[in-house]
Amino acid sequence: MxxxxxxxxxxxxxxIARKGDNEPVQIGEIAKNEHxxxxxxESILLTLRKSGFLGSKKGKHGGYYLIKKPSEILMTDVMRVLEGPIALVSCVSLNFYEKCDDxxxxASCSVHKLMIQVRDSTLNVFRHNTLEDISK
Amino acid sequence: MxxxxxxxxxxxxxxIARKGDNEPVQIGEIAKNEHxxxxxxESILLTLRKSGFLGSKKGKHGGYYLIKKPSEILMTDVMRVLEGPIALVSCVSLNFYEKCDDxxxxASCSVHKLMIQVRDSTLNVFRHNTLEDISK
DNA sequence: TGTAATTCCTATTAAATCGATAGGAATAAT
DNA sequence: ATTATTCCTATCGATTTAATAGGAATTACA
Incomplete structure (x- = not known):
């Protein structure tokens, strides 16, 4: 999950994307409206800033704003930063590969074979969805 | 993951599927060979038996065997029993639906929109793979 | 210049989940 | 009888997750 x-x-x-303008949006406003x-x-937005999706302005009237256009923010990138590997087992991960100890x-592993297919189909979805797409 | x-x-x-014959296979043998x-x-095989994938024979020379042919065992069913929902959020789950509290x-939730696509593409993989397919 | 509002940062905690283990009961073959 | 196996329940330890705490740094503006 x-x-x-x-x-x-x-x-x-x-x-933030739906607000459209480039004014900083405050954590409190987002938290309240999105429950x-x-x-x-706060800690999540910090992560997103540090990984280059958001910029921030400190102090009064501060907040977060998008650094790139929503149409340029790919779900593959967002997911990897927030959730980590897209693959369900590390032995089929493109960006976080690790051999299984068992x-x-x-080549002969049935789990491997199945999970490569899952990875590819999921990747396909994330590659074809930008922040703009899901914000519509 | x-x-x-x-x-x-x-x-x-x-x-078990790769052994081909219908002789019961012992937990110890599987555990040893698959590390x-x-x-x-033991507890996993018990789950698989209780959910109708495996039959068992107790006592000496006992073990587990497949109840259906590998070609009739769909990954959708296996995954739901072992891993639970295939969907990444319960609000898009077909078999384990639950509303999000936030x-x-x-209809207007971007996560919902994205995760429906992921669910469908993953489901598509699991629906087109049987135990026979992944055991080849 | 001071005050209020905000992000920044680190540390901690509480709860849930996961992987594994323990120990013995029941059953079947020989 | 003895041995080898599945069956069942309970528990434990480690890890991860979600949330919280508290204060430092920064900025707007009266």
């Missing part, structure tokens, strides 16, 4: 971190992060990005714990959201031979 | 329970369960089903904790595997309106 999707972590709440990812879910809230996506909702926050959507919220998210403000402190938890499995001596990936 | 996929739980080890699911991973081991799939490996065990594959192991799985025997006790943990989200007041699913």
């Amino acid at each position: 999707l972590s709440k971190k990812t879910k809230y992060g996506l909702k926050a990005l959507t919220y 998210i714990s403000q402190k938890f959201l 499995c001596p031979d990936e | 996929l739980s080890k329970k699911t991973k081991y369960g799939l490996k065990a089903l594959t192991y 799985i904790s025997q006790k943990f595997l 989200c007041p309106d699913e």
Whole structure:
């Protein structure tokens, strides 16, 4: 299942994208409207800023704003930052590959075979969806 | 990520399917060959038996065997038993639907929109893979 | 210049989940 | 009888997740 971190992060990005203008949006406003714990959201937005999706302005009238256009923000990238690997097992992960300690031979592993298909189909969805798409 | 329970369960089903004959296969044999904790595997096979994938024979020379042909065992069914919902959020789950406590309106939720696509593409993979397919 | 409002940062905690283990009961083969 | 197996329930330890706490730094503006 999707972590709440990812879910809230996506909702926050959507919220900011839907506002359209480039004025900073405050954590409190997002938290209130999306029914998210403000402190938890704070840490999520921090992550999104540090990974280059959001910019921030400090102090009074501060907040977060998108650095790129929503149409340029791919779900693959957002998901990898918030949720981590897209693959369901690390031995089929493109960006977070790790060998399984059990499995001596990936080629003959049935789980491997199945999970490659799942990875590819999921990747296909994330590659074809930008923040603009899901914000419509 | 996929739980080890699911991973081991799939490996065990594959192991049994690959043996071909209908002789009961013992937990110990599977655990040893697939490098799985025997006790943990025991509980997984129990689950698979209770949900109708495996039959068992008790006592000496006992073990587990497939109840249906590998070509009749769909990954959708196995995954739902071992891993639970295929959907990444319960509000898009076909078999385990639950409303999100935050989200007041699913139709306008960006996460919902994205996760429906992921669900459908994943489902598509699981529906087109049987135990026979992944055991090849 | 001071005050209020905000982000920034680190640390901690509470709860849930996961993977594994323990130990013995029941059953079947020989 | 003895041995080998599944069956069942309970529990534990580690990890992860979601949330909270508290204060530092920064900015707007009266």
